[in-house]
Amino acid sequence: MSVKSMISHSLMVAWKDLMELFRNRMMLIMLVLMPLLMMTMAGFMFPSSTSISQVSVALVNQDEGSESATLIAAFETMNSSTGMMTITSASSLDEVRSMIQAGEVEGGIIIASNFTSSLITGKQGVITIVTDQSNPQMSMLLQIALKEVLEQMGTWLAQQNVQGLNQTVNPSNSLAIVKPYSIQTEGAVLGDFSYFDFIAPGLMAMTVMMSVMTGLPAAISHEREVGTLDGMMVAPINRLAIILGKTLAQTARGMLQGTLILALAVALFGVTIHGSILLIFALLLLGVFSFVGLGVVITSFAKDQETAMMVMMALMFPMMLLSGVFFPIEQMPWFMQYISKFLPLTYAATALRKVMVFGVGVPMITTELAVLIGFGVVMTTIAVPVFKRAMTR
Amino acid sequence: MILDVEKQASFRKHVEKRFCKKEKSQCLARAHNPHRKDYIRLVDVFPLHIPQLSVDSLNSGVMIETKNLTKEFNGLVAVDHVCFHVKRGEVFGLLGPNGAGKTTAIRMLSTLTRPTEGTATVGGYDIVKDDNEVRKLVGLVSEKIIMYDRLTAKENLWFFGRLYDVPEDVLSKRIDELLGLVHLSDWKDSQVGTFSSGMRQRMNVIRALLNMPEVLLLDEPTLGLDPQSSVEVREFVKKVNRENKTTIILTTHMMIEADMLCDRIGIIDYGRIVALDTSKNLKKLVSGADATILELEISNLSPDMISLMQTLKCVSSVCHDNSRHIKVHASGDEAFDTIIDAVRAEKGKINSVKNLEPTLEDVFLHITGREVRDKADQKMPLREHRHFMPRRRVR
Numbered sequence: 001m002s003v004k005s006m007i008s009h010s011l012m013v014a015w016k017d018l019m020e021l022f023r024n025r026m027m028l029i030m031l032v033l034m035p036l037l038m039m040t041m042a043g044f045m046f047p048s049s050t051s052i053s054q055v056s057v058a059l060v061n062q063d064e065g066s067e068s069a070t071l072i073a074a075f076e077t078m079n080s081s082t083g084m085m086t087i088t089s090a091s092s093l094d095e096v097r098s099m100i101q102a103g104e105v106e107g108g109i110i111i112a113s114n115f116t117s118s119l120i121t122g123k124q125g126v127i128t129i130v131t132d133q134s135n136p137q138m139s140m141l142l143q144i145a146l147k148e149v150l151e152q153m154g155t156w157l158a159q160q161n162v163q164g165l166n167q168t169v170n171p172s173n174s175l176a177i178v179k180p181y182s183i184q185t186e187g188a189v190l191g192d193f194s195y196f197d198f199i200a201p202g203l204m205a206m207t208v209m210m211s212v213m214t215g216l217p218a219a220i221s222h223e224r225e226v227g228t229l230d231g232m233m234v235a236p237i238n239r240l241a242i243i244l245g246k247t248l249a250q251t252a253r254g255m256l257q258g259t260l261i262l263a264l265a266v267a268l269f270g271v272t273i274h275g276s277i278l279l280i281f282a283l284l285l286l287g288v289f290s291f292v293g294l295g296v297v298i299t300s301f302a303k304d305q306e307t308a309m310m311v312m313m314a315l316m317f318p319m320m321l322l323s324g325v326f327f328p329i330e331q332m333p334w335f336m337q338y339i340s341k342f343l344p345l346t347y348a349a350t351a352l353r354k355v356m357v358f359g360v361g362v363p364m365i366t367t368e369l370a371v372l373i374g375f376g377v378v379m380t381t382i383a384v385p386v387f388k389r390a391m392t393r
Numbered sequence: 394m395i396l397d398v399e400k401q402a403s404f405r406k407h408v409e410k411r412f413c414k415k416e417k418s419q420c421l422a423r424a425h426n427p428h429r430k431d432y433i434r435l436v437d438v439f440p441l442h443i444p445q446l447s448v449d450s451l452n453s454g455v456m457i458e459t460k461n462l463t464k465e466f467n468g469l470v471a472v473d474h475v476c477f478h479v480k481r482g483e484v485f486g487l488l489g490p491n492g493a494g495k496t497t498a499i500r501m502l503s504t505l506t507r508p509t510e511g512t513a514t515v516g517g518y519d520i521v522k523d524d525n526e527v528r529k530l531v532g533l534v535s536e537k538i539i540m541y542d543r544l545t546a547k548e549n550l551w552f553f554g555r556l557y558d559v560p561e562d563v564l565s566k567r568i569d570e571l572l573g574l575v576h577l578s579d580w581k582d583s584q585v586g587t588f589s590s591g592m593r594q595r596m597n598v599i600r601a602l603l604n605m606p607e608v609l610l611l612d613e614p615t616l617g618l619d620p621q622s623s624v625e626v627r628e629f630v631k632k633v634n635r636e637n638k639t640t641i642i643l644t645t646h647m648m649i650e651a652d653m654l655c656d657r658i659g660i661i662d663y664g665r666i667v668a669l670d671t672s673k674n675l676k677k678l679v680s681g682a683d684a685t686i687l688e689l690e691i692s693n694l695s696p697d698m699i700s701l702m703q704t705l706k707c708v709s710s711v712c713h714d715n716s717r718h719i720k721v722h723a724s725g726d727e728a729f730d731t732i733i734d735a736v737r738a739e740k741g742k743i744n745s746v747k748n749l750e751p752t753l754e755d756v757f758l759h760i761t762g763r764e765v766r767d768k769a770d771q772k773m774p775l776r777e778h779r780h781f782m783p784r785r786r787v788r
Contacts, residue, residue, distance in 0.1 A: 012555045023543040227537025234503050235556035236528040
């Protein structure tokens with residue numbers, strides 16, 4: 001059978017699949033809604049330090065001296081300008097604990113009873129921060145935020161004290177004496193960088209590749225169940241034309257969603273693309289190629305739609321979580337990092353991120369390209385004979 | 394097996410000479426001359442689309458031949474060493490209860506399933522080795538409707554037609570013709586999902602005709618249709634066979650359908666062909682020369698009457714499906730009188746007597762020892778138990 005007729009047959013199959021898709025209004029709505037939901041959810045779900053606001057915190061002042069009153073006054077002035085916390089007063093550590101357990105507050109600040117006297121006698125005043133360990137993410141953020149605030153106030157106090165000791169020192173020098181290092185952070189990329197910038201490339205890679213991996217088995221097993229697959233199987237066409245056509249249709253669907261994510265990311269979430277758009281799409285297509293084989297293998301083994309869905313779910317979730325789409329791979333334990341090295345999505349997401357965020361060209365992503373091509377070639381060589389056998393039982 | 398190059402070339406020349414002068418629409422008409430030696434039917438105007446039957450098939454006139462065709466699913470033998478042949482232009486029926494292996498046989502002939510043992514040829518081509526050649530010759534009307542609900546009638550037919558590489562201009566004309574034939578022209582732009590089951594089944598049948606197949610395989614074409622739609626589909630199948638000389642294999646569990654449509658009938662039971670002949674000859678198996686089948690309506694029918702009748706020498710079997718009607722199979726010249734006398738003697742009031750022609754139902758009963766309908770809920774036995782089943786082989 002000539003290649004030409006195979007291509008024309010597969011185009012026919014793709015046309016048919018896309019016609020079916022576009023006639024299905026519910027599917028179309030979901031097609032648009034899915035990326036939007038994913039993007040919004042993934043983007044807002046993970047809190048950043050700026051996102052803390054109106055966290056209720058209990059304040060216990062066991063000290064009756066003037067120093068603690070000054071501290072609290074300064075603290076309240078600062079808080080009223082940032083709106084970070086709502087402060088409730090409490091009487092003891094135990095009360096703070098029970099308030100946390102009751103869910104009334106997220107954390108607490110306790111000023112020790114000897115705070116003023118310690119400071120006056122030249123010792124350190126002790127401030128305890130109470131956190132809710134059952135909510136590690138919140139507890140960590142609160143801890144960092146409170147520490148920073150209190151430290152700043154401590155520095156200010158120290159600065160005052162240094163100036164009191166020696167009048168000749170000017171205020172900026174006194175700061176240098178108290179806090180000799182000034183630490184500043186600078187990102188590799190200019191401009192604002194939010195979690196969306198991190199997540200958009202991975203999400204795009206995932207949507208496109210998953211749509212092929214899940215769409216292909218779902219579509220074929222559905223047709224097998226309904227009986228329409230027989231209609232194509234009795235036609236004198238190459239069996240591969242069926243799979244090729246279906247892949248084309250699913251790729252078109254995936255690319256549409258990918259483009260949608262990109263557009264949403266740029267328009268709504270302020271993501272800036274630094275690399276070439278053409279390279280981005282080429283990478284997405286390469287990702288599709290690397291996943292087709294896997295999709296075909298699942299298709300061959302799953303006889304009905306339900307099984308296909310189960311198999312896909314089992315593969316999809318680890319892949320989603322382990323390939324660094326939502327969480328950086330570097331923060332995972334070693335064995336998970338090891339697994340993620342075997343997932344093609346990892347490489348697609350990394351390459352896409354490099355291109356979108358750093359604006360690099362092909363030479364900088366050769367490893368990823370090589371892995372994706374290699375994975376695709378290997379899977380396809382496995383998939384073709386497996387599929388041919390499965391289709392003629 | 395394929396026509397040698399020289400023959401093909403000369404035939405092509407012949408076709409071109411004959412058809413290229415004429416209008417394309419006229420060329421659609423097929424060349425019918427079965428008496429010619431080089432008789433090959435045209436599928437299309439274009440020589441490329443000449444169905445290439447193998448020389449063997451052309452010479453012998455045998456369109457389909459199965460040799461020990463067997464399909465086994467995990468120890469369950471669905472089709473068991475089936476042998477039959479179908480001549481070109483014949484309508485062949487596979488008659489049997491649900492689960493007898495009819496569908497599996499059809500699926501093997503249409504290359505959808507591979508036999509585990511034995512072979513079959515369609516148009517002289519092996520269904521395994523030359524599966525793609527077989528596919529070009531075959532049209533399949535499957536038990537399930539092969540149509541996409543979200544596509545319109547026309548789009549569906551266009552899709553499948555293009556899979557057979559029917560040229561676009563020919564195809565669009567053919568789709569219109571076929572839709573007209575089954576009275577669906579008004580619905581051509583409606584989505585198939587909105588059709589009634591009768592309309593869907595008609596679509597299902599014409600879908601199989603898009604490539605002008607030499608062989609049409611119909612798997613339960615009237616399943617689940619109302620009587621009117623059934624008749625319509627049957628008439629259409631007949632028409633296709635008559636006008637296009639298409640060879641047809643049809644499976645059914647309906648005796649009437651097989652009786653109406655088929656030239657020859659193979660009765661299939663537990664995957665085996667237990668009888669194969671024309672409808673007329675099959676009926677002779679039951680009746681013989683002097684057999685009588687009587688249907689009696691007795692208003693005061695009692696079990697005593699039935700048991701009395703069973704004891705009569707001339708009676709071979711008595712069936713009764715409700716309280717009033719009984720069906721008596723009997724033989725001998727005196728049978729009629731003897732039975733009537735027996736009923737009278739028991740003071741039975743005979744409302745009506747019908748002297749019946751044996752139906753295929755009777756044939757099935759006669760051959761397998763069971764009625765067709767009581768089979769559906771019986772499980773198919775595994776191979777080991779096969780020989781315990783009551784069976785009489787008739788050839």
